[in-house]
Amino acid sequence: MIKRNLRSAFVAGATLVALAACSSTDTDTVSTTKNEFNGPKNIIMVVADGMGPAYTTAYRNYVDDSKTAIVETVVFDDLLVGNASTYPAQVSGYVTDSAAAATALATGIKSYNGAIGVDVDKQPVQSVMHYAKQKGMRTGLAVTSQIVHATPASYIAHNESRKNYNAIADDFYDVRVNGEFVADVMLGGGTRYFEREDRDVLAQFIDAGYAYADSYNRLASVPTGSNVIGLFAPVALPWVLDDSRKNRLEYLTKQAIRQLENDKGFFLLVEASQVDWAGHANDIASAMAEMHDLALTIEYLKAYVSENPDTLVVLTADHSTGGLTIGARGDYRWTPSFLHKLDASASTMAKDIAGESLPGAYIEKTLGFALTDEEKKHFDDVAKQEESERYTAIKSFLDDKTNTGWTSTGHTGVDVEVFAFGAGYNAFMGQIDNTDIAKKIFSFIDKRPVLSSGIQTNIEMTPSDDKSDTCNFKEDWRCQ
Numbered sequence: 039m040i041k042r043n044l045r046s047a048f049v050a051g052a053t054l055v056a057l058a059a060c061s062s063t064d065t066d067t068v069s070t071t072k073n074e075f076n077g078p079k080n081i082i083m084v085v086a087d088g089m090g091p092a093y094t095t096a097y098r099n100y101v102d103d104s105k106t107a108i109v110e111t112v113v114f115d116d117l118l119v120g121n122a123s124t125y126p127a128q129v130s131g132y133v134t135d136s137a138a139a140a141t142a143l144a145t146g147i148k149s150y151n152g153a154i155g156v157d158v159d160k161q162p163v164q165s166v167m168h169y170a171k172q173k174g175m176r177t178g179l180a181v182t183s184q185i186v187h188a189t190p191a192s193y194i195a196h197n198e199s200r201k202n203y204n205a206i207a208d209d210f211y212d213v214r215v216n217g218e219f220v221a222d223v224m225l226g227g228g229t230r231y232f233e234r235e236d237r238d239v240l241a242q243f244i245d246a247g248y249a250y251a252d253s254y255n256r257l258a259s260v261p262t263g264s265n266v267i268g269l270f271a272p273v274a275l276p277w278v279l280d281d282s283r284k285n286r287l288e289y290l291t292k293q294a295i296r297q298l299e300n301d302k303g304f305f306l307l308v309e310a311s312q313v314d315w316a317g318h319a320n321d322i323a324s325a326m327a328e329m330h331d332l333a334l335t336i337e338y339l340k341a342y343v344s345e346n347p348d349t350l351v352v353l354t355a356d357h358s359t360g361g362l363t364i365g366a367r368g369d370y371r372w373t374p375s376f377l378h379k380l381d382a383s384a385s386t387m388a389k390d391i392a393g394e395s396l397p398g399a400y401i402e403k404t405l406g407f408a409l410t411d412e413e414k415k416h417f418d419d420v421a422k423q424e425e426s427e428r429y430t431a432i433k434s435f436l437d438d439k440t441n442t443g444w445t446s447t448g449h450t451g452v453d454v455e456v457f458a459f460g461a462g463y464n465a466f467m468g469q470i471d472n473t474d475i476a477k478k479i480f481s482f483i484d485k486r487p488v489l490s491s492g493i494q495t496n497i498e499m500t501p502s503d504d505k506s507d508t509c510n511f512k513e514d515w516r517c518q
């Protein structure tokens with residue numbers, strides 16, 4: 039109840055801000071009436087890649103206090119406003135990939151699976167980030183994948199294929215809005231794509247005045263209000279279970295906001311990129327750990343919006359992944375408590391078990407719960423197998439313990455939840471389409487004053503990479 043009242047207060051606060059703005063300006067370039075909402079000052083779009091509805095339910099059960107009779111609500115529950123369809127352009131059927139979905143969320147246009155910021159005719163389309171920059175907002179992104187991965191790429195770049203990481207990295211520098219770079223702040227992984235033999239895009243950004251951070255601590259020392267590129271891994275960040283920071287997305291989000299805050303407002307894209315990767319891998323332990331990092335991020339953003347009620351936060355997924363089910367194989371049971379004490383990801387356990395003299399004991403210690411002698415013997419045998427088989431064995435063991443089910447190693451076509459809070463949140467209520475999210479954000483940005491006249495976005499396609507260097511996303515969703 040308290041939380042619901044708080045949300046009303048956000049909206050009331052935003053209305054007051056809008057009214058104050060109207061009464062104090064007679065010659066404003068924006069035509070407003072006294073009761074018209076002028077749009078949020080700051081817009082934060084959060085994409086939880088792969089987070090279908092089963093993930094949010096599973097997360098609620100995962101953090102449930104089993105000593106009480108009820109399942110306690112979690113941060114997402116109070117913020118739910120509706121549901122979005124995710125289907126791509128007709129040419130790609132009913133099940134979207136992250137590129138088409140990100141293009142829809144970023145530009146409001148449905149495209150084919152694989153498209154990065156281009157329409158079905160492979161023509162470049164404008165994103166809400168381009169438009170925010172055109173309107174004088176500061177802009178940024180904070181993600182846990184490489185920053186050239188499908189979701190962040192679709193807000194900046196234009197490429198016929200998500201696989202062309204090098205060309206997409208070039209676009210981060212080459213695509214300009216009114217002569218300016220699209221993003222002022224870029225945080226995530228991906229030095230491999232920015233420091234290349236054929237082109238050092240990172241050096242170009244540094245020459246152009248960007249601060250560079252290659253570690254979380256160094257990021258904290260960048261002076262507030264800087265333009266910054268922070269790349270913390272050659273490709274993606276580690277699984278959160280293996281990361282030195284267990285709140286890495288929350289941390290990157292805070293740091294991005296610190297750099298972006300200014301009088302004219304900002305647009306920030308945040309992505310919990312690896313919920314999707316856990317889904318592709320059918321790895322329930324990492325799925326829940328990545329969800330927890332997201333939940334911490336949303337807790338922080340709730341606190342931020344209560345201090346800054348002129349900020350809008352929208353959270354949704356691009357699609358669901360893996361066909362996750364809570365309970366499986368005809369058994370009416372789900373037991374997430376087996377996931378509470380993991381000391382490393384299943385992926386790391388699969389690597390490390392091979393070098394252990396007592397593999398069963400190592401797995402028992404790393405999982406954090408007692409194994410039977412038979413189970414320990416099983417892992418002694420598993421340790422002699424190939425790494426991919428070891429990984430599968432550890433994940434299957436946790437699936438059996440928790441009774442988790444999966445139907446796919448790819449995406450599924452179900453609708454996804456939409457969560458929103460802060461100024462203008464109610465524009466996202468009900469059953470909507472993923473393209474509606476971009477359309478609403480465009481309309482909010484559109485309400486802002488035009489800061490200079492005759493602005494044209496200079497959007498051009500860059501040529502594709504050499505096809506020999508591309509990656510098969512069916513085989514490897516991380517595509518390194």
Ligand SMILES: [Zn+2]
Pocket residue numbers: 088136314315318359449515
């Ligand atoms: Zn995916």
